[in-house]
Amino acid sequence: MTPTPVPDADVAVDPALVRALLRAQHPDLAQLELRFADDGWDNVIYRLGDELAVRLPRREVAHALLLNEVRWLPFLAPRLPLPVPVPLYRGRPGEGYPYHWAVVPWFAGSSAASVGARVRDGYAGELAAFFRALHVPAPADAPRNLVRGVPLRDRDQALRERLEAVPEPERAALRAIWERGLAEVLHAGPRLWLHGDPHPHNMLVRDADGGDAAGTARPRLGAVIDFGDLTAGDPASDLAVAWLHFSESGREVFRTRLEGDKLYSPGTWARARAWAVNYAVLMAGLPTGDPLHGVGVHGIGQLLAEA
Structure with missing residues (x-):
């Protein structure tokens, strides 16, 4: 790419x-x-x-x-x-x-982009709780962002242009995920508060006391940073990062904690997966030394494995 x-x-x-x-x-x-x-x-x-x-x-x-x-x-x-x-x-x-x-x-900790997805799986429940607390109806004067929380069709042309840099057959598989999201109904109800850019490099992790039954320390989220893209709209835009942060097991924990909430419509997760295509392709196209390049490559791998 x-x-x-x-x-x-x-x-x-x-x-x-x-x-x-x-x-x-x-x-x-x-x-x-x-x-x-x-x-x-x-x-x-x-x-x-x-x-x-x-x-x-x-x-x-x-x-x-x-x-x-x-x-x-x-x-x-x-x-x-x-x-x-x-x-x-x-x-x-x-x-x-x-x-x-x-x-x-100043918050102590390391970028979550600096650890592997299996490690990040340890904070899947914490990130779900954070989103559930954040995703509440926003006031009419909440910030509007042209590229976050908007209907997927607003990003269609830009995404298709980026997909041209992805080789086949991966391109076709990612395009199919995107088009399934496009076919879903739009977000209904009020605009919800969104972080806007909650990828792993905007999360700080720290070791927790205790750990699991084997005595291995599990990472905890120390802080969520960089709210520059703060906006309100479709929560699928935020939930997309489940494919960027986690492996399949962490994503299952994350989704289980949120799927029963009435604020998320049945089509939310299909739109979230489409948004994950958007972010993963963008990040994978960054230079290899950028912390988000590996996050994007991981996200594409997760999306293709599910497909």
């Missing part, structure tokens, strides 16, 4: 800039140790001291996403069973930097 390029940044963010912003707007934090942590598609992350992190949009489209987090995470966090990065301090444009930014908690 042809690698999908990571979007270029439209602003340079370095330690000197971050320090200048802190001195100008939050001088009480400016003397804490500052260390580069990550540079993603949308944000640059610096660790601030031992307990904080600074998130700064690296491109214009990410600015609106950060503002959504700043507005809505304080509202959502109290009902969620896992820690989420509620902004503790807000920053505004300044020192030549054009966007708002935020200081959030």
Whole structure:
């Protein structure tokens, strides 16, 4: 598959800039140790001291996403069973930097994309509980996202174009899964709150005390991060990640915990599987060094094994 390029940044963010912003707007934090942590598609992350992190949009489209987090995470966090990065301090444009930014908690743990699917199976029940708490009717002014939580037909052309990079016979099998999802009825009822991008790299795992009967420590979810794609709509968009996170056994636990809920229509899981095709093909097309490349390859394997 042809690698999908990571979007270029439209602003340079370095330690000197971050320090200048802190001195100008939050001088009480400016003397804490500052260390580069990550540079993603949308944000640059610096660790601030031992307990904080600074998130700064690296491109214009990410600015609106950060503002959504700043507005809505304080509202959502109290009902969620896992820690989420509620902004503790807000920053505004300044020192030549054009966007708002935020200081959030630093959560210990490792990206769930850094462990295998059999390991991730250990938190399937926790992730199901998180979604059940999050997926409640959203207010009319909840954020709208053009690529998450929307009807599958809105993503049809983009998905079919990406499928052209997948060799046969895998392409035909994935297209059939997609078309079965398209044929399902649309999500009925209110728009539900969605994380929008709950893939393994947006989950932090930590070892649990105790473990299983054999004494093996099972991973627990330490936090759910990066709510930049926070939106409301069809929950199938979030549930798709069952094929990205888990093996068959973990997915069975995940689905069992959610299938009886009346908020999820009978067609939800068929649409979720179609959404999984969308995400898996996109991620598998990322460069091999990207943490999500392997997640996408795993997702395609799971979808084909079921098919």
